[in-house]
């Protein structure tokens with residue numbers, strides 16, 4: 001999809017994935033506890049989901065909590081879970097307003113029951129929308145996504161639902177992102193240059209954009225900068241143009 005933004009014609013990526021890093025540093029700069037940064041990070045998610053829709057992005061996937069984040073202090077983890085609770089309540093209202101379908105990626109079975117209930121309600125209520133898809137990765141790990149997918153493939157094989165012919169498309173259809181296109185653009189904030197186990201299968205041909213901007217400061221202008229960068233890339237998918 002093409003769109004004119006500030007007088008410039010830009011191709012809008014269909015699927016944008018975001019590693020939201022830098023909440024801790026943002027809080028530290030203000031001499032505040034880390035969870036103050038996570039709270040500001042959740043506000044930034046609220047803003048960016050509606051900005052992304054407005055810009056014509058069809059899928060936005062954000063990395064809110066990784067399978068490795070449990071290693072943080074009990075105080076920080078429980079703080080993030082409380083922010084998540086509040087965020088899910090806000091999200092259900094926003095979703096109705098913005099007509100966005102929300103899905104949660106990752107292994108939710110490890111989350112508290114009340115959070116699982118909120119997620120199920122959010123996914124159920126918003127499943128009628130298809131204009132904009134917003135995915136939140138919680139207790140998500142790319143390796144764990146593949147591991148869980150293999151478990152399901154094995155179970156279906158044993159039940160005779162699969163014939164043992166394993167194609168890439170089959171594997172994709174057993175991941176949390178089944179039915180979604182792979183991301184076109186990955187954004188990572190706060191200057192770190194790594195994947196941190198995010199969507200490792202799905203990012204095979206994705207363009208990467210890194211910015212020093214800390215996640216709570218990330219806004220629509222920063223998103224447009226990332227899209228502009230994406231427009232300067234030459235996607236060859238391993239071929240020659």
Ligand code: FPP
Nearest residue numbers: 020021022023024025038041042064084087
């Ligand atoms: C990284 O900042 C951020 C995360 C742990 C994931 C993103 C979390 C949020 C945006 C807040 C929670 C929101 C929801 C909806 C659960 P960091 O702590 O690694 O920052 P640092 O590298 O500066 O320490």
